[in-house]
Amino acid sequence: MAWKSRTRSLQVFDTELSADSVEWCPVPCSHDVLACGTYQLQKGAGEEDATTSRTGRLYLFEFRDEGSMSPPLTELQRIDTEAILDLKWCHVPLSGRAVLGMAAATGALQLYTLSDNQEGSRSLHTLSSLEVGVERLALSLDWSTGRMDSSDVRVVCSDSAGCVSVLSLAEGTLTALSQWKAHDFEAWISAFSYWDTQLVYSGGDDCKLKGWDLRVGPSRPTFTSEKHSMGVCSIHSNPHQEHIVATGSYDEQVLLWDGRNMQQPLSESAMGGGVWRLKWHPTYQHLLLAACMHNDFHILNCGQVLGGGGGVCPVAASYILHNSLAYGADWSRLSLEKPSPSSPAPAEPKESIRESGGHLRIQYESPTASFDTSLEDDAGGYIPESIAAGSIPHTASPDANPEGEAPSLSCLLASCSFYDHMLHVWRWDWTPDDP
Template sequence: MALRCKTQTLQVIDTEYSADAVEWCPLDDWGTLLACGTYQLKKPDSKVSGEDNDDPHLRLGRLYLYHYDPHRVFSPVTEVQRIETAAILDMKWCHVPLWDSPILGIADAKGSLQLYRLQGNRESSRVQPTCSVDLEGDCLALSLDWSTGRRESTSLVKMVCSDSQGRLSLLQVEESAPSLDVVCQWKAHGFEAWIAAFNYWNCDLIYSGGDDCLLKGWDTRATPDSPVFTSKRHSMGVCSIQSNPHREHVLATGSYDEHVLVWDLRQMKQPMSDTHVQGGVWRLKWHPTDGALLLAACMHSGFHILDSASDGCPIVSSYVLHNSLAYGADWSRVCPPVNPGTPVEFPAERTEDSVTAHSDAMKLEQSGQNLKIFYESPTCSFDVIVEDDAGVYVPEPSGKVEERPITGVSSNVKCGQAQTNLLATCSFYDHVLHVWRWQSQRLSPAE
């Protein structure tokens, strides 16, 4: 079975501060809401005119909340709220309501974990700070994950957070009242612990990756003073991990080594697949309903969609219209309309070589304005001062769409049936958020 696909940009938004995290709300009644987090380093004001100030730079952040209206042809995404915060390094919505509300968790540059409660209705929503916890020590909170990835109601909701001191913190959310408590904290990596994630099928198990190039597994039922496994399969820092919420025992990991690995957790000696994506893999997101599709934010090479059910886990589609480091990416559970009453039309089929040449040409076309910083620690890239007017967005070339025929795609979608997905991605130095549509169609071998 083959797959035809194409992408279409719906909207580009200037986030003013450098954008590094984007998350659609996963709750069914709130799926049209999109949160975006930013990180901006600011020079301290000079104490005396003409003299340098030795005070540390300020890490500023801004949280944006947007509403997506599928019925608006132009500007379907509108801003409903912005909040000035500490610099944001990661954020995720809880997959189930807490305290009768959707809850957004944020890991920030002050070394704290913040919870925000969503209130109001979809068109006039607001988030309000609800509770927070300080991870202690001079650190940046680098990532977080909820134990609720399979969206099953539970009386015990947990969170895990990683930080720049190489530590992991396991936290428990109180059910009766807004409260967040650290259950245990331990040293997991020799350098920055870039990422931590739950096994969504057994939330006593946690996975972590660090700048020491190690992928580790932990069992929190015992004192986690030693990992249950350690993998050295990645050759550079491990910075993205996500458990598959649809397929038990499946884990995806990504690294600065530009490889996405898909693992069977019952056999961790070798991954099931290894895909070279041409850029450091900062974030990985499984599709909300299709357990085979995986979205990857690949820093210098844009955003890619992989099919883990096909041999080799190939890239089936790419979105390369950002002009800076690709950091934030997420699928929406909302299915956007194409054009009411109009069938999906795909361009004439191209060969693999022509698709590659098209992608390379687009990169060359934009290369004069790309800011390339190769493989430094992301905390260093976050801490590069870039004035707002330094990031220049290159508009999407008109009439150009991406299509890549592949074989062996496994999906629940029937042959000939087109499906449409809504995605959001953001990039750093050009401080932009893209909302775009990905359309795909399954073809029979004869086609």
């Protein structure tokens, strides 16, 4: 079956500082909440001043799809803080509230609660903080709650000293349970197996992927893989299919694994850029989102591999409107209306846009000249999608749904890029051709 795949930009937001992490809230009633983290290295003012500092900012947004003439994102809050390396929401509410975890350049793991304020809006408030080590950067975190299980809430964190830490959260306070030296250099990523949260995976700049069983202690790993030829910087356990794990590396490869046999991956897919983050779709087990640093953002259809067929995971869609390193990416659980059967409004010619709004502040041009679109005017105003039709058709021919999922999808996503400090919110529509 042939498929039509289309990505459309909904809004672009300038984060001012370099953006490296975006996370949609997975907790029911807060699916419209988006967090974005930034990381900025500040160098000394003079030539002889070699001092550097790292600063960051945490943004909180609300998404409202109220029509094509209104920007869907509303900024709720910004918090100037330490430089942020990673953000992750706990998948379940804790004491009735959503909780956001932040890995900071100070070596601290910080938690915030999402609360309603007196004005009827929502904001983040500090819950707890714990330093995982001095003179190191906290690089990543993951919650044990990936399958929406709240029976044993823990956090795993990796750092620039090559260590992995496991922490518990009881009565709103973080407590360190264990910490060990896992990698020779930076431990870029750590993650739970969502099916057995006593198992932890880690990846480091020593090019090694390792597994750890917390029941027997971290004296030695349960496995060590060197299938990646460069630093391992992304790991995500599939919350829908047991034993399935995705890993990514600076070697530009996405590997899919069966956790029962970590000697050989199920699949190897070349992405054309270092794979900084991987995210399985929250509902559809075969869709995998990849942030590929020098090669944009891509959605992989892993249905054939997960069905036992092996091979390479084909790209179902790509989002290429960023102009810098593709770092942060995430799926939203927010429902979107299915696309209408009619064709979208045609893009207005570029010249007429200039006549209506003057010179455009943010402009993207496809390397293949397949589109040319602008999303903000020189005053930073929002230009609706009917005028700035920043869409690129992508066609793939993946297998039909392996588990009987609905054949038509409309997904909301967010992504961010580093040096151009941009946050993008976009949608992906994936529908079969008419018979």
